[in-house]
Amino acid sequence: MGRIPCCEKENVKRGQWTPEEDNKLSSYIAQHGTRNWRLIPKNAGLQRCGKSCRLRWTNYLRPDLKHGQFSQAEEETIMKLHAVVGNRWSLIAAQLPGRTDNDVKNHWNTKLKKKLTGMGIDPVTHKSFSHLMAEIATTLGPPQVANLTEAALGCFKDEMLHLLTKKRIDFQLQPTTSQGNNMNPTYIMNTKPEAKEDYVEKIKLGLSKAIQQPDHMMMSNNPWEHNVGIAATSAQVNPFSGFQYGHSAFGAEEDGSPWNQSMCSTAGDQLGHLKLEDENGEESQGGKDTRNGNNIFSTDSLLWDLPSDHDLMNPIV
DNA sequence: AAGAAGTTCAACCGCTCAGTG
DNA sequence: GCACTGAGCGGTTGAACTTCT
Structure with missing residues (x-):
């Protein structure tokens, strides 16, 4: 059984959005909200796939989005979070108000990865x-x-x-x-x-x-x-030794926080090491449970379950 | 000045997961 | 428990733009 397409492929426009389309989508959502993306293009008079509408709204049209350059603080946040959660762009973006997962992903792939590599840091493991x-x-x-x-x-x-x-x-x-x-x-x-x-x-x-x-x-x-x-x-x-995120390369002070290099690792694997508490104080492991829990990085809700010398990322072992 | 090469980023694709009946 | 559906996610693509030669 084949997968059901998210929309009719025929009569669906693709590619760049025009200002007219943006206006139609924005004004429709302003009036009716974002319930049922499949119906939105039809009701808004757009020849677009619902998925395309959702993407356009979340990545570009949402009024709370920032569109300018990433600040140094934002870059630093991305690098720190990427060291822990890896390519979980939505989780990272949730910690950066006004930024989308697509923004963060693009910025990482085009700028930050190269920046780290240039500093002698492996962008996957965050180790020198x-x-x-x-x-x-x-x-x-x-x-x-x-x-x-x-x-x-x-x-x-x-x-x-x-x-x-x-x-x-x-x-x-x-x-x-x-x-x-x-x-x-x-x-x-x-x-x-x-x-x-x-x-x-x-x-x-x-x-x-x-x-x-x-x-x-x-x-x-x-x-x-x-x-x-x-x-x-x-x-x-040797330019490859002793990199520290918290210092001169990014201009911030090291604070002895859990972000120090000893706990950097390939991230996807690391969610399993994080204990997350929901509002009821119940623990849940990382992964899918975090999808709706955007504030897992707040100091109130995050408990670190990591011994300081625990080598989380040994690619060989 | 023009073509080539490199970069950026919006958009698409296919997959997974949660919710529902 | 199963099938179906919608939403969301991360990877990839390609057009537009910029820089280089």
Whole structure:
């Protein structure tokens, strides 16, 4: 049995909405509300699918929507929430008044993903590439490490070189001293064009050397320490270590909140670790239960069920 | 100036889930 | 418990726009 189409495909207009159509839809909804999307286009005199009307309304016409650029605070919120819930765009959008899931999804795919990658953070796991490499190195046997490392370095190299050469994203290679901790330095963006070529060359050199010497990877939990840092100490040249959302890259202060990097993970898997309380104080696990519970991130309703050292995202284990 | 390449974002598609009879 | 329906979600597409060569 085939799936029943949501509307008649014939006589249904598709593509960009005209101002006239927008007006018809807006004025109809202002008078009658949004009950029964299937009937709305018919009653409003639109040759559109109900689904298309719903999308147009929720993503564009709703009067409470923001249409401008995402603010820095909004971007930071998206990144933090994505680290926990993953591609649950509707959940993330629910925490950003005036933004839709489509807005958030588009912004993530076009801007934030690249921003994170450019900072040496894997946008899927929200861990630094060095962290992921270390996990690989500690989990697998030597032959697998060599092969995987080579493959991974190839990917990272391509991505990094693309970003460094095509985008004005750059790294200040001196770790900030505010932490007084070179084991976990914080890097900030350097937009000076003259610094770029030198860094690109250093990275190219370090990466190609690393690929040629996979054995060194096995000697450390952090392969970058042995290979990437060829032109300087690893802490100075390795742009992939010690990223912190709360610091200079986004201008906010770290607050010791549950958002710190240790609990970042692939998100879809993580909803199962969140305890959610509904209005009656009853617990429910994440997932579908959260569909109508838009305020699960409020401090009043969210209970964290995570030991601080719990490694939620080990892709190998 | 013009074509190519890259980017953005509105819109569509197909799927899942909740509600209902 | 089952079938059906509507709503909502996330992934993908493609037209419009921008930047690069």
